[in-house]
Amino acid sequence: MADVATGAAAPPPPSFFRRHWGKVTIVSILSLVIAVLAVWTAIAVFYTYSDGDRTGYLQKLSKKGWLCKTWEGELAMSNVPGQMPEKFLFTIHGDSLAQAVQSLDGKRVVISYAQHVAIPTTCFGDTPYWAKGVRVTE
Secondary structure, eight states, X not given: OBOTTTOOBOXXXXXXXXXXXXXXXXXXXHHHHHHHHHHHHHHHHHOOSEEEEEEEEEEEEEEEOSSSOEEEEEEEEOSSTTXXXXXXXXXXXXHHHHHHHHTTTTSEEEEEEEEOOOOSOGGGOSSSEXXXXXXXXX
C-alpha cells in the first residue's frame, strides 16, 4: 500500500519474533533452566559417588514424606561397648527391601549402601545414603 500524502510504500508489519520477543525470551530461559535441572538430577541419581557397608544395630525405620514417600532408617554403630553410638542415617526406596530390614529391627546387621551427592530435591530421600541390601551379622 502506498502512502497517499508522500507516495511511499507502507512498512511491512513486524515479524512474529519482533512482536513477541519478550515472551519468547522468557520461555527460552525457563526451558533452559528446566533442562539444566533435569540433567543435574539425572546425573546425581544415576551416578554413585561411593559404595560401602555399615555395621550396627538397626534402631529405627519409618516411611516419611509429604508427596514422595521414602523409607528412612537409622543404624546405631558402636565399636566399643559402653561407648556412645554413632548414628548412620540411610534411605530405602523399595518396599521389599524395607520389609526385609524391618524384620531385622534390633539385630546387628550390615547395610550395603550407595552414596549419591548433590541431589537437588528431597523427593529421593532425606539422606544421600541409599540402602541396596541388608544381611545379619554375628
